[in-house]
Amino acid sequence: MDTYRVHRIDSLELPELAPYRTLKRPAAHETEGIFVAESDKVVRRLLTSHYGVISVMLPEKRLAEFEPLLRARPEKEIPVYVVTQKSLLEELVGFDLFQGVLAIGKIPPPVALETILAGSPRPRLFAAVDELSNAENIGAFVRNCAAFGVQALIVGETCSSPFLRRSVRNSMGTIFQLPVFEVSQQRGKLADPARPRRRNEPGLTLVETLHDLRAHGVQCIAAHPHASGKTLEQANFTGDCCLIFGSEGHGISPAVLAACAEAVAIPMANGVDSLNVGAAAAVFFYEAQRQRGKS
Secondary structure (H helix, E strand, O other): OOOEEEEEEOOOOOHHHHHHHOOOOHHHHHHHOEEEEEOHHHHHHHHOOOOOEEEEEEEHHHHHHHHHHHHOOOOOOEEEEEEOOHHHHHHHHOOOOOOOOEEEEEOOOOOOHHHHHHOOOOOOEEEEEOOOOOHHHHHHHHHHHHHOOOOEEEEOOOOOOOOOHHHHHHOOOHHHHOOEEEHHHHHHHOOOOOOOOOOOOOOOOHHHHHHHHHHOOOEEEEEOOOOOOEEHHHOOOOOOEEEEEOEOOOEOOHHHHHHOOEEEEOOOOOOOOOOOHHHHHHHHHHHHHHHOOOO
16 A cells, blocks of 8 residues: 555645644644655655654645655555645745745654663763743754764753744754653653652653652763863763753753762863853864763
8 A cells, every 4th residue: 555645735624734834833833733844855864764654745846756765554544645836835824935845744742851861872962941032043953963973862841842834944854863851741641740759750841850860870960160169071971871951041950960979061161151052062062072082
């Protein structure tokens, strides 16, 4: 049986095209457990990943080159919407879309922290983000995680989702190869998130999650530009560790900072007090892998 079915369209009014018509309503997509993959490379990486694929939309002239990837999918009859007018795709995204390829994927179910720990070879290298709300920055952060061998990303409850369209696009699809633990998603596992947490239940805040990591022997290290303690070259990243990053505007929140074992700063020239979170993450991840002999 074919793994996909082609539907040629000249209008966006079909009910099944609703996820494409609501590209600018990310909250609705998150509620439905779906995300948008946009651009040639991102869609290709989605199609070759273990993530579920709901549908694909592309111009007629691009269909042939994507057919081998579609045939290799495990789903039965993925709807492939072939657009006969390029202007329809431009209407969807709001600008001239040169590549013209979109897809709808399924956000994976929440993964337990114990599962991540069990599946990560030692020495473990995790990353966590706190109060990071810019979707493009989260996407760039994810890309750095993938580039430097970070084994899992922990997303605090004050952060935007890494499955927002702009996050997925800025990650260049590397989000599909990185285990993600979203703290906010763990709340749904409990019948009453307001009740006290019982032993062995998932943390409901980033602070609780960091305490859980420390209980498993993972050193939690804050990347803090105003740290009065160690600088980057003085820190030890050779053991199990989780590196925590905050927003450019406010940095790491006081509660999260207090939950870390230590704070480490990148030495910088006078007059420069911080880096973009993506740049800072790349510096920290490179140093961690250098110390482990993997740079």
